[in-house]
Amino acid sequence: MPALTEAIHSQYDSILILDFGSQYSHLITRRCRELNVYCEMLPCTQKISELDWKPSGIILSGSPYSVYDEGAPRVDPAVFEAGVPVLGICYGLQEIAWNHGGKVDPHDRREYGKAVIDVVKTGNTRMDRLFKDEPSQVPVWMSHGDQLSKLPDNFKVIARTPTAPFAAIAHETKDIFGVQFHAEVTHSPRGKELFSAFIDICGVRRDWNMGTFIEKEVARIREFVGPTARVLGAISGGVDSSVAAKLMHQAIGDRFHAVMVDNGVLRAGEAKQVDEMLNKHLGVNVTIVDASDLFLSRLEGVEDPEQKRKIIGNTFINVFEAEAAKLEKQAEEEEAEAKGSGSQHEPKGKYEFLLQGTLYPDVIESISFKGPSATIKTHHNVGGLLADMKLKLIEPLRELFKDEVRELGKLLGIPAHLVGRHPFPGPGLAIRILGPVTRSQVAILQAADSIYIEEIRKGGFYDQISQAFAVLLPVRAVGVQGDKRTYDQVIALRAAQTTDFMTATWFNFPHDFLSNLSNRITNEVTGINRVVMDISSKPPATIEWL
Numbered sequence: 001m002p003a004l005t006e007a008i009h010s011q012y013d014s015i016l017i018l019d020f021g022s023q024y025s026h027l028i029t030r031r032c033r034e035l036n037v038y039c040e041m042l043p044c045t046q047k048i049s050e051l052d053w054k055p056s057g058i059i060l061s062g063s064p065y066s067v068y069d070e071g072a073p074r075v076d077p078a079v080f081e082a083g084v085p086v087l088g089i090c091y092g093l094q095e096i097a098w099n100h101g102g103k104v105d106p107h108d109r110r111e112y113g114k115a116v117i118d119v120v121k122t123g124n125t126r127m128d129r130l131f132k133d134e135p136s137q138v139p140v141w142m143s144h145g146d147q148l149s150k151l152p153d154n155f156k157v158i159a160r161t162p163t164a165p166f167a168a169i170a171h172e173t174k175d176i177f178g179v180q181f182h183a184e185v186t187h188s189p190r191g192k193e194l195f196s197a198f199i200d201i202c203g204v205r206r207d208w209n210m211g212t213f214i215e216k217e218v219a220r221i222r223e224f225v226g227p228t229a230r231v232l233g234a235i236s237g238g239v240d241s242s243v244a245a246k247l248m249h250q251a252i253g254d255r256f257h258a259v260m261v262d263n264g265v266l267r268a269g270e271a272k273q274v275d276e277m278l279n280k281h282l283g284v285n286v287t288i289v290d291a292s293d294l295f296l297s298r299l300e301g302v303e304d305p306e307q308k309r310k311i312i313g314n315t316f317i318n319v320f321e322a323e324a325a326k327l328e329k330q331a332e333e334e335e336a337e338a339k340g341s342g343s344q345h346e347p348k349g350k351y352e353f354l355l356q357g358t359l360y361p362d363v364i365e366s367i368s369f370k371g372p373s374a375t376i377k378t379h380h381n382v383g384g385l386l387a388d389m390k391l392k393l394i395e396p397l398r399e400l401f402k403d404e405v406r407e408l409g410k411l412l413g414i415p416a417h418l419v420g421r422h423p424f425p426g427p428g429l430a431i432r433i434l435g436p437v438t439r440s441q442v443a444i445l446q447a448a449d450s451i452y453i454e455e456i457r458k459g460g461f462y463d464q465i466s467q468a469f470a471v472l473l474p475v476r477a478v479g480v481q482g483d484k485r486t487y488d489q490v491i492a493l494r495a496a497q498t499t500d501f502m503t504a505t506w507f508n509f510p511h512d513f514l515s516n517l518s519n520r521i522t523n524e525v526t527g528i529n530r531v532v533m534d535i536s537s538k539p540p541a542t543i544e545w546l
């Protein structure tokens with residue numbers, strides 16, 4: 001949906017982050033946004049001449065590569081001619097040096113972890129601006145095996161460590177800076193100040209906040225949708241789509257209609273709960289469509305996780321398009337009836353758009369510079385779309401992180417219990433049932449999941465956990481229940497703690513809580529005789545099992 005996402009650049013000054021594949025790249029985005037500056041990450045292969053917006057500054061990320069490796073990712077040299085400030089971080093610094101006649105070599109003393117830099121004042125105010133508010137010594141976090149062995153032409157050292165004589169460099173006459181350390185990680189305690197200084201150098205306005213976002217976004221949506229077209233909303237009851245729906249309702253009122261699809265792999269009682277919740281709290285028109293037979297028949301016998309995701313993504317679109325046609329027909333009939341009875345009735349336009357609550361992390365994995373080969377999993381709402389879909393997408397939250405969406409939700413007056421809901425993926429229980437999805441497997445998982453979430457709420461843990469759910473493992477294990485031998489399946493419990501869902505740790509429940517939970521699940525859910533706890537972080541695991 002290019003038109004609506006590009007428009008953001010006309011509203012906010014933007015910083016471009018070029019991603020060379022570092023595991024910390026997205027954190028650079030977060031640090032700038034925390035400083036109220038809009039920024040966007042694109043693959044490092046992005047050509048400056050092919051950008052349809054003008055960045056006010058450019059940041060080059062770190063990378064697992066070495067600049068001298070064959071096939072190492074290369075920056076478009078036009079970056080240095082764009083006339084805007086450039087900051088290179090780790091590999092980014094090395095890439096700046098490589099492009100300006102410096103030398104980079106593997107070093108016998110690799111630096112991983114904490115280090116302290118000595119700031120070097122050059123006396124040149126242009127160069128000293130990056131560290132202008134820093135003390136003479138600054139703790140930082142390093143992660144590199146290569147080092148500059150020769151300064152590039154026209155650059156000077158602005159910080160060093162005992163083992164890295166070129167820990168930070170600056171160009172004498174252009175605003176080009178490089179730092180060897182990772183200013184974006186929280187282990188560099190003054191990293192935020194460094195980004196703040198770079199933002200000052202870029203001279204950008206610091207007006208990115210959720211308050212101005214609402215105002216600008218509502219205006220942007222109105223313009224984009226036009227005066228008569230209608231929008232169908234894909235609404236799950238989750239935070240993202242609820243916030244998107246509220247924003248859309250604010251922008252176009254009754255021309256917005258929400259559709260919640262029961263895909264047969266929702267949690268127990270969810271369709272009914274969402275119906276009540278949307279009506280009560282959001283005040284939007286909502287239709288619940290029971291398409292469970294269609295989804296489950298298409299999923300029959302499918303085990304492969306990516307195939308499940310694509311089937312679900314495609315089927316969602318089929319259902320939305322059918323629903324749009326139905327709603328349009330209904331509206332035409334109502335209009336005809338109103339005309340017949342002579343009452344005033346303003347004609348409405350066609351359903352031209354589909355609103356989705358897609359977030360930045362849903363798309364971020366697919367924009368890695370390595371291209372599609374690095375896709376970890378296809379989010380149903382990004383990679384599972386139909387190529388020939390007729391409805392045009394509107395995704396107002398596509399550039400936002402989860403915590404930004406939650407803040408937006410609060411500002412829009414959505415109740416805290418809704419804003420604080422754990423996320424639930426669109427492909428639902430289908431990606432939590434390993435192996436084929438059947439109605440009976442869904443019922444087993446729904447029962448176990450309900451007990452788990454109920455106990456978490458009772459124990460007061462819900463708000464300390466970012467996302468908790470049960471997973472059904474279709475392996476069979478032997479058990480003894482009521483003196484009888486059982487040969488049943490296993491439930492795995494996951495509880496992830498994370499701020500941005502890009503990395504996560506597992507939540508440590510008290511043992512007595514776990515033992516009670518395990519008892520309840522094996523006693524109350526027929527077909528389960530074992531409960532195991534998932535104690536994997538992300539990475540190496542992901543949050544969902546499929």
Ligand SMILES: Nc1ncnc2c1ncn2[C@@H]1O[C@H](COP(=O)(O)OP(=O)(O)OP(=O)(O)O)[C@@H](O)[C@H]1O
Pocket residue numbers: 233234235236237238239240241242259260261262263355356357358362381421422423424425426427
């Ligand atoms: N059952 C559903 N019916 C209609 N649309 C859905 C359904 N499930 C997901 N979607 C669409 O897919 C998008 C992405 O789903 P996702 O789970 O990431 O977001 P969410 O459900 O809105 O919020 P949360 O992440 O808190 O669960 C949703 O914003 C919504 O537009």
Ligand SMILES: O=c1[nH]c(=O)c2[nH+]cn([C@@H]3O[C@H](COP(=O)(O)O)[C@@H](O)[C@H]3O)c2[nH]1
Pocket residue numbers: 309377378379380381423424425426427467501538541542543544545
């Ligand atoms: O709507 C969604 N459609 C999807 O296809 C999808 N896949 C993962 N998720 C959610 O994304 C977050 C990160 O999940 P992973 O660590 O498993 O990638 C977690 O919150 C997951 O629940 C999805 N949400």
Ligand SMILES: NC(=O)CC[C@H](N)C(=O)O
Pocket residue numbers: 022061062063064065066067089090091092143144145146147
């Ligand atoms: N974190 C990085 O960007 C590392 C860059 C390069 N691979 C090095 O080891 O020095």
Ligand SMILES: [Mg+2]
Pocket residue numbers: 236238239423424425426
């Ligand atoms: Mg959801």
